[in-house]
Amino acid sequence: MAFEIQGLNKSFGNYQAVSNLNIKLEEGNILGMLGRNGAGKTTTIRMILDIIKPDSGSILWNGRPLSKKELLIGYLPEERGLYPKMNVVEQLVFLARLEGVPSKIAKRQALNWLERLEMTPYIKKKTEELSKGNQQKVQLISCLIHDPDFIILDEPFSGLDPVNAEMLKDVVKDLIKKRKTIIFCSHQMDSVETFCEEICIMKNGIKVLSGSLSEIKKSYGYRYLDVQSDTDLEPVLAQKDYIYKRNNRGYSIKLTKDQAPLKLLQEIEQLYGVRSLSLREPSLHQIFIEKTGA
Numbered sequence: 001m002a003f004e005i006q007g008l009n010k011s012f013g014n015y016q017a018v019s020n021l022n023i024k025l026e027e028g029n030i031l032g033m034l035g036r037n038g039a040g041k042t043t044t045i046r047m048i049l050d051i052i053k054p055d056s057g058s059i060l061w062n063g064r065p066l067s068k069k070e071l072l073i074g075y076l077p078e079e080r081g082l083y084p085k086m087n088v089v090e091q092l093v094f095l096a097r098l099e100g101v102p103s104k105i106a107k108r109q110a111l112n113w114l115e116r117l118e119m120t121p122y123i124k125k126k127t128e129e130l131s132k133g134n135q136q137k138v139q140l141i142s143c144l145i146h147d148p149d150f151i152i153l154d155e156p157f158s159g160l161d162p163v164n165a166e167m168l169k170d171v172v173k174d175l176i177k178k179r180k181t182i183i184f185c186s187h188q189m190d191s192v193e194t195f196c197e198e199i200c201i202m203k204n205g206i207k208v209l210s211g212s213l214s215e216i217k218k219s220y221g222y223r224y225l226d227v228q229s230d231t232d233l234e235p236v237l238a239q240k241d242y243i244y245k246r247n248n249r250g251y252s253i254k255l256t257k258d259q260a261p262l263k264l265l266q267e268i269e270q271l272y273g274v275r276s277l278s279l280r281e282p283s284l285h286q287i288f289i290e291k292t293g294a
Ligand SMILES: Nc1ncnc2c1ncn2[C@@H]1O[C@H](COP(=O)(O)OP(=O)(O)OP(=O)(O)O)[C@@H](O)[C@H]1O
Pocket: 012, 017, 035, 036, 037, 038, 039, 040, 041, 042, 043, 044
C-alpha cells in the first residue's frame, strides 16, 4: 500500500475534528475525499503534510511513517499560498528551489508549464496583478513543478472559467495517466465522479462511507428512471405508489430492486408526450446528500 492512514485522531479543545480515521490508497490511484464544510478534510491534509500533529494514529508511505524529506509531495491548497509581490517566474523558481529543484531546471519547467497553461503573456507580472483564475494556475504549477509522486489537490477547479477548468482537468487526467498517487478534495461531485474510482466521505470528523464508487453505487439497491415528458404522468405514478420528483423537464423516478423499469414503461407507454427515458444509478451527489445530510 503506497499511502495509508491508521487510526488518526485530532481534537481542538473539546472538539474532535478527526476521529479514528483509516484510509488506504494504492500507488497510482486517486482518492476523492468528500465532506461538508467542517467535516475534517483540511485538518486531515494538514496532518498528512505535518503542518499540525495528530493526537494519535499513523500516516504511512510504503509502510513507513511518511516523511517530506523522503517523498516529493505536491500540494494545491484551497486558499492561495503565493507571494503577491513576486513576479510569476521568480515565484515558481523560488518555490521549486524549496523543493530541491536546481535553478536552471526550475526555470525551464516553469516556462514549459506557463506555456502549456497559456500563461506566457503574464510571466513578468506580479502575482497580485493576476486574476483569481490565473493565480490558481500559478498555484497548480507550483504544486507540480518538482514532479511529485504524491499529490494533494484541494478544490483545484474553484474560481475557474469553463475553458481554464477544462485546461486544468486535462492536467489532472495526465497525472492520472502517469500513475501519480493523488488525494482529490472537492465539493464538485461531477469532477469527483469523473476522476475518482475510490472515495471517502467524512462527516463530523468520522468516515461515513468509503470504497470503490462503482461498487458503492451497485450496492445501493435502487436506480432512477429519468423521464422527459410534456404529459402529466403524476396520475400513473401516484396511483402505483412510485417515489418520484418533478423537475423542469419531467420526472426522476426512484426504482427499487423489485420495481422493474419495464413494468413502469408498460404503465406509461400509452401516454403521448414522453420524449426521452434514461435509467441510471444514483449519482455521487445523491449518495453524498444521503450520507452527510442532517
Ligand atoms: N486550528 C483550529 N482550531 C480550532 N478548531 C479548528 C481548527 N482547525 C479546524 N478546526 C475545526 O475543525 C473542524 C474541521 O475543520 P476542517 O477545516 O478540517 O474542515 P473541512 O472538511 O476542510 O471543511 P471545508 O470544506 O469548509 O474546507 C471544524 O469544525 C473547524 O472549525
